[in-house]
Amino acid sequence: MAKCSICGGPAVAYIRYQKRYLCDQHLVEYVESKIRRAISRYKMIRPGYRVLVPVSGGKDSATVLTALSKLSRELGFEVVALHIDLGIEDYSVKSKEASMKAASKLGVPLIVVSVREITGYTIPELARKARRPVCSVCGLVKRYIINLVAVELEADAVALGHNADDLAVYSMKSFITQDLANISKLGPKTESIQGLAVGRIRPLYEVYEKESYLYALLTGTPFLHEECPNVDFNSMENRLKVHINSLEEEKPGVKITMLRNMAKRIRDYPKPKLPISRCRHCGLLSSGDECSFCRLTRRITGQPLGPRAREVVRSLVTSLQLAPRQDSAYKS
């Protein structure tokens, strides 16, 4: 059996692009060191920050939550978790359970927001009523709720679970479709817009998907192995993921090279030309005078539900009884 290149213990993984075998303990340390380095290299988190971690119940958000809850003590920042109950059959029940177990194991405060409680409908019902693909409605609602919770929490950053494989694939898809402005949003972080939107960070920017899985498994953080029943394995993203990983097997390190260079050149890509304004209903980020969440819910229910979502979230945030923000970078 292969031995760990650091301590000689039984190896659990071979890191091909580093030509190193690692045991469970050194694999965990290795992934944490990559996350710590990315946080520092890309200036993602400063001491005193409040960081919101949305958790789906899957491996990547479990990895972000575990690593950030450990690093928060070392680097002096605060972590709050968010789970959105989408109402997608049995999958959502199990996802919520895994998220609650993970947050409780790590001692991280968790906010659970139910889409049905806010809109009266589950995600599949909203999609049917809007006659739109379920993944497109799901993405829209999740982005809205995540930003809303971050604004109400006065968080300084939202830590997303996109790993290196995800980002390589999104960027390749944007290149293939020549949606170059989208690439400008795929870097390690985006900036906050005061009062409207909280900036996003991607602590797993340089962590491969396999490493993220192994980290979640070896740290014992509960996560769901199941996939959402709506996932399309023939989508361009999933086909590209298979291709880039065949290439990675032949040319180890190709994903990391791509992402490091993308981070350096992110400013060279055109920025989306949509104007930044405030939704007249809910007051959050919008490209016109009505945000996409308020438009979607107004068309389905007859009234824009952004203001109701804000009320529900505000009361959930209050019930957490977090210490008041002293010096929020988001406020300044």
Place this chain on the structure above:
Amino acid sequence: MKVKVRIVPDGRHLEVEAGVKALDLLKLAGMNSESGVVLVNGRPVTEDYKIREDDEVTVVRVLSGG
């Protein structure tokens, strides 16, 4: 001697001869060293590990559908 292998998350099963290497098992399940991990008795093993007849083997596709 045949060893039963469970594939996650598809729920499929494979049967392989004891002695097969973990990397070959990944290929049989349609994955490679980047897209899948072999677990033996719940713990990950490296690609050169040879499956034994009393091992409880799972192949996990680590690429999520996004």
